Amino acid sequence: MSSAEQNLITRLRLLPVVLGIGAAVLASGCSAGQITQTDTQVPAVNGSMGTVKQIAVRDVQLAFPAGKTYFSKGESASLLLTIANSGDATDKLVAVSSPQFGSGAQIVGDASIPGFHAISATATAVTPVSTTSPTATSTTGTSTTGTSTTGTSTTGTSTTGTSTTGTSTTGTSASTTVTTTTSAPELPIGSIQIQLVGLTADKLLPGQTVQVTFTFANAGDLTLNVPIAATPHPRDDK
Incomplete structure (x- = not known):
């Protein structure tokens, strides 16, 4: 037998060993490290999620509008979400705002989140209170001394249940969006x-x-882009 034939037989015998080693390397590469199929997977939910320090906000959605397929101008929308606190100390949701909703937000209930606990927000039909509207004040060249006014409006300024003594304000303007917290x-x-x-x-x-x-x-603060939840009504396939 020539040396060339011997070399060919040796290579053929080593081929299964080489293939087996290569398969083992590929298998180990698919199950560990940064190229795994699970390193970029996210929970199978429709809503948005985010984390700020020890607070995780999960599955944030706008409740699907009742009785229609979209929200109209001036309407209100309920938020659906879960808030989890992974820290030791209690935290609290103190405000919610959105540039697409000009009159602020209303939080109903106790929004405190104790350490290692979670709270959830459900849909609501609560009528928004008037204090959720933006409050704009502008006073020019006015002076009030020892007066108390209730429900009055002067030069674009509205004051309710306040008392002012010896003050003078000129050319000031302020705009505030209020989040109202209501016990339930x-x-x-x-x-x-x-x-x-x-x-x-x-x-x-x-x-x-x-x-x-x-x-x-x-x-x-934590800012998220929030979608509308899926409709609760069954799809009509007709």
């Missing part, structure tokens, strides 16, 4: 309701998102 003893422990008030666009359709900022007492 009927809500279960760990459950709140959040309502964005006063849609500024003509329509808000499924598939569109709105920017919502959540402000926590300790963790700070």
